Amino acid sequence: MQTPLLHPHHFDCAIIGGGLAGLTLSIQLQKKGLNIVLFEKEEYPFHKVCGEYIAMESWNYLEECGLKLREMNLPQITKLHVSAPNGNMIKHSLNPGGFGISRYTLDNELAKIAKQIGVELLDDTKVIDVKFENELFHINTQNNVYTSKIVLGAYGKRSNLDIKLKRNFAQSSGKNTNYVGVKYHVKANLPDDLIELHNFSDGYCGISKVDGESYCLCYLTTADNLKKSGNDIKEMEQRILMKNPFLEKYFTEFPILFDAPLAISQINFSSKKSIENHIIMLGDAAGLITPLCGNEMSMALHASKILSELLPSYFENKLSRRELEKLYSKLWNKQFSTRLKTGRIIQSFFGNQWLTNIFISVLKPFPFLIKKIVELTHGKPF
Ligand SMILES: Cc1cc2nc3c(=O)[nH]c(=O)nc-3n(C[C@H](O)[C@H](O)[C@H](O)COP(=O)(O)OP(=O)(O)OC[C@H]3O[C@@H](n4cnc5c(N)ncnc54)[C@H](O)[C@@H]3O)c2cc1C
Numbered sequence: 001m002q003t004p005l006l007h008p009h010h011f012d013c014a015i016i017g018g019g020l021a022g023l024t025l026s027i028q029l030q031k032k033g034l035n036i037v038l039f040e041k042e043e044y045p046f047h048k049v050c051g052e053y054i055a056m057e058s059w060n061y062l063e064e065c066g067l068k069l070r071e072m073n074l075p076q077i078t079k080l081h082v083s084a085p086n087g088n089m090i091k092h093s094l095n096p097g098g099f100g101i102s103r104y105t106l107d108n109e110l111a112k113i114a115k116q117i118g119v120e121l122l123d124d125t126k127v128i129d130v131k132f133e134n135e136l137f138h139i140n141t142q143n144n145v146y147t148s149k150i151v152l153g154a155y156g157k158r159s160n161l162d163i164k165l166k167r168n169f170a171q172s173s174g175k176n177t178n179y180v181g182v183k184y185h186v187k188a189n190l191p192d193d194l195i196e197l198h199n200f201s202d203g204y205c206g207i208s209k210v211d212g213e214s215y216c217l218c219y220l221t222t223a224d225n226l227k228k229s230g231n232d233i234k235e236m237e238q239r240i241l242m243k244n245p246f247l248e249k250y251f252t253e254f255p256i257l258f259d260a261p262l263a264i265s266q267i268n269f270s271s272k273k274s275i276e277n278h279i280i281m282l283g284d285a286a287g288l289i290t291p292l293c294g295n296e297m298s299m300a301l302h303a304s305k306i307l308s309e310l311l312p313s314y315f316e317n318k319l320s321r322r323e324l325e326k327l328y329s330k331l332w333n334k335q336f337s338t339r340l341k342t343g344r345i346i347q348s349f350f351g352n353q354w355l356t357n358i359f360i361s362v363l364k365p366f367p368f369l370i371k372k373i374v375e376l377t378h379g380k381p382f
Contacts, residue, residue: 007147011037011120012315014139014148016127016161019048019103021283021300022154023110026119027065028308034315036119037146039139041126045108049181049264050297051206052103052216053077053195056096057381058298061305066113067106075100075192075209083198084360085353087245092370098195100210102185127155129164132278135321150280150311154300157284158266165277169270176344178223179267182233185214186254198246199360201225201353205247214257217250220290223265233261269344274332275325282307287336289343295379299336302382306331339379 013029015022018040026038054062063069078097083089115121122141129140130151139146155161162170169177188207190196195208203221210216219241229236242248267288274286283300310328313319319327 009144009146011035011146011148013037013150013152013311014039014137014146015152015154016130016139017153017155017159017283017285018042018044018111018114018121018123019107019154019156019283019300020110020297021285021304022152023107023114024061024065024301025152025154025282025304025307026114026121027110027117028304029311030114030117030119032308032312034311037148038114038119038121039125039127039141040111040121040123043124044111045104047183047258047262048103048107049183049218049262050103050216051183051208051218052100052210053098053206053208054101055098055295055298055379057295057379058301059099060381061301065110066117067109069099069101072101072211074211077193077195077208079191079194081194081196082360083196083244083246084357085200085244086357088357088360088364089246090360090364090370092367094195097193100208100216102210102212102214102216105211127161130161130277130279137278150314151278152307153276153279153281153285154283154304155285157288158264158268159285165279167272167276169268169272172268172270176269178265179220179269180223180226180263180265181218181220181267183216183218183262185210185257186217186250187213187257188215188217188250188254190215196246198244199353199356200241200244200247203241205241205244207250215254217254220267226265233263271340274329278321278325280307280325280328286332287340289336289340290346295339298379299339302335302379303332305382306335335379 012034013036015026015038018038022038026036030036076099078094080092080094081089125141127139127141131138137148137151192209198205202225203219205219207215207217225240226236229239237251242251269288272287274281282303289296314324
């Protein structure tokens with residue numbers, strides 16, 4: 001199926017963004033005989049703001065991509081504890097649950113596999129513009145121009161390209177449009193099989209074990225909370241997060257393994273389009289679900305799987321570009337729209353300290369309701 005290169009910078013598919021969505025798709029498409037270039041603006045290995053809990057539904061696909069998860073001795077997570085800002089706690093089992101692995105390790109291992117099988121993986125290479133003309137994409141980086149028949153946008157929750165493409169969500173303002181994420185690795189004396197989610201006013205913080213001896217401590221909150229604390233992360237943790245008794249203990253007692261907090265801002269949960277100017281979006285670039293649902297990485301991976309099955313038909317001339325775009329949008333909505341809607345409802349609900357306290361105390365005696373909520377936010381293995 002492989003098409004001859006027109007010139008050294010021409011590829012069948014160009015993938016922008018080397019996170020989970022982009023890396024796994026590059027591996028699958030390269031294995032199917034297509035010429036793939038992948039651009040990642042950072043240099044591997046690197047840390048990323050993420051809770052690092054992956055739902056079990058993704059296990060098989062990651063192994064299919066060549067990751068030997070079984071040999072990595074990863075913590076298997078089967079218990080969930082959720083606390084309200086006042087410390088009231090719900091305990092629930094997770095079946096089948098998930099596993100913990102740092103993005104530093106995971107993305108780096110996938111990048112190594114991609115390179116080994118022949119993906120042209122260009123890290124430390126930021127895409128600055130993409131143009132579509134006469135059925136061909138022109139992709140500009142700092143140093144070169146590349147061409148390709150297909151461009152996949154796997155560049156995550158927020159990128160310079162959203163502004164270039166004038167995407168609607170990037171211009172939206174109001175509720176759900178400006179969140180901040182912060183991550184640390186810490187040493188903790190908590191069970192390996194447990195993920196905890198602790199709510200505080202306008203945010204929540206997760207903690208669970210990853211590979212090695214570290215625990216990932218990661219939270220999401222509003223930009224307003226940070227502003228109220230003079231844009232000082234430590235101040236915000238003391239004034240707002242540590243009102244939750246669990247977080248007070250963890251932030252005081254657990255040794256932090258990073259020199260400084262890893263933080264990202266301008267996280268926007270507004271809905272997005274899965275195709276934009278013929279660029280096919282996947283992962284966070286196509287739509288974001290609240291991390292409270294613990295399942296965004298699986299959505300990114302699942303979209304990668306869908307595309308790895310669809311794109312070869314386009315290159316075999318079984319699907320036109322129009323048909324490909326239509327089919328992908330349909331499949332994407334079918335697979336993810338309910339999860340996204342549920343996620344948005346949960347996200348708006350958990351913003352309010354008073355409502356969260358009530359929500360947790362009302363749910364506590366009804367485990368079947370908790371089970372239902374967990375099910376609505378998770379998918380089946382793919
Ligand atoms: C606070 C927080 C906690 C989370 N916790 C969890 C969790 O516990 N479990 C879970 O399943 N999900 C969680 N998520 C979500 C998860 O991190 C994302 O859904 C997942 O990383 C999406 O993968 P992706 O491949 O779409 O994007 P990413 O992994 O973000 O990858 C995108 C890549 O594109 C690169 N890039 C961007 N612009 C350009 C450009 N112009 N040129 C080249 N490269 C570019 C970036 O450097 C980045 O490496 C959390 C998110 C947040 C904010």
